[in-house]
Amino acid sequence: MIQVQNIYKSFSGRTVLRDVSLDIQEGSTQAIIGQSGSGKSVLMKHLIGLLRPDQGRVLVDDVDIGTIDYQQLRKVRRQFGVLFQGGALFDSMDAFENIAFPLRTFTTKTDEEVRHEVQKCLDLVRLSNIGTKKTDELSGGMRKRVALARAIALRPRYIIYDEPTSGLDPETSNTINDLIKGLAHQLEITSIVVTHDMHSVLQIADRVAFIHNTRMHWNGTVDELHESSDQILRAFVKANEYIIAPRYSSNNQESSEVTQ
């Protein structure tokens, strides 16, 4: 379980997070939503200790990751897989090597076992025959899927998605959403999705946390989100509606095609 307790964070005197608290339950899919620049990605970086809060605590399985030393922090981080916004694939390696990298670095698997594991990861993200492609030869959607395959290579307990659908066309976004949902189910993984895409949220999340003006403005389930009368939250959701309506209807159709 991940617990964020009353954290504050400022950069050069500008407050980005103010008294933010959040509990992320084991096995759930938690969405963190908010406008661009609202501090979502900053909160995400706190979860794996890439940033340390000015005040407050982040607990991963009751361990305060702000107070442990670097070696212990690295052990905590190995329980996480992270899909960065642009994929963050290592461009000095091809797609296969990117996925194999954590396996070669952190396990004692033989080359044959690594190849087998990489293939399993590629199957999970529904990609094939792209192993030897250089990262700059991959499309945006493929990059995200290779990055996702790399993130799940060590079978983490938690996976963090930073804007998983940004910059993707609606069809590819639906495929990624479908993958996130499928992986959470197949690998019994706790997922944290940082996004401003309400279409994704409605499709994949169990719980939603809304950050507004540096504060945790609203936190609840997707059903509670639908029923909420909070004006600011409704305004944020409504701003997405014109996108959600056509895509949500097409998504149902595409999801069934993918399943087939």
Next chain:
Amino acid sequence: MPPIVLRITQPFFDIGRFTMLMSSAFMSLREMGTYWQNFQIQLVRIGIDSIPIVALAAAFSGAVTTVQTAYQLVSPLIPPRIIGAVVVPSLTMELGAVVTGFILSGRVGARIAAELGTMRVTEQIDALEAMGLNSIGYLIVPRVLAGIVMLPVLYVAACLVGIVGGIVAAELTGVVSTGEFIQGAREHWNFFGPYFGLIKAFVFGFLITAVSCYIGYYTKGGADGVGRSTTRAAVMSCVLILVADLILAILLL
């Protein structure tokens, strides 16, 4: 804080952060086994791949030094073999290390800063850290160690090629024969020259790679930030080579 104060305090901030980065890199040495393959790659990129350009620069430096020394020693009282006695120490004590250092500032320093800077702005460094890998150990230690190991090797190569360049220039221009050049060099040979040059090469190797790693690792912004880091790394490396060259001369001569 007012911008003027920030500008004044920035160098102190940089020195402090550089020291902390290098101490983290030093602490990461115990994990060298994990980064061994990366170290070997850097040995090739920093050392082997630099041999052609270093050899070219060294050959011309040796040739030019020979021709200019001959031009200055016009007195019939000075035997031509003195040219060898001047050119070889010039190469071993100064030119071999400094020319190699300058070439590597542009070739290796700029490359390291661009590479690490791009990795920073595209979140590849965050991805390494998020995996639980020590990014300083993985990215910086192999580069700095490769610089420290390969600069002295390149320095030796530069001196040898520079001497050959000098001999060829002497023969082609007829200022001194090969035999006299070598005789002059042997008569005035002093082991302190290459010893001094090797110390310089070792220090330059550390400065170029460590400073470029520091600038690249803390790059901010997008393509513009990477561009600024690349230029800054090349310029800073050159300036530090000049300063270190003087300090070493004062300390060791």
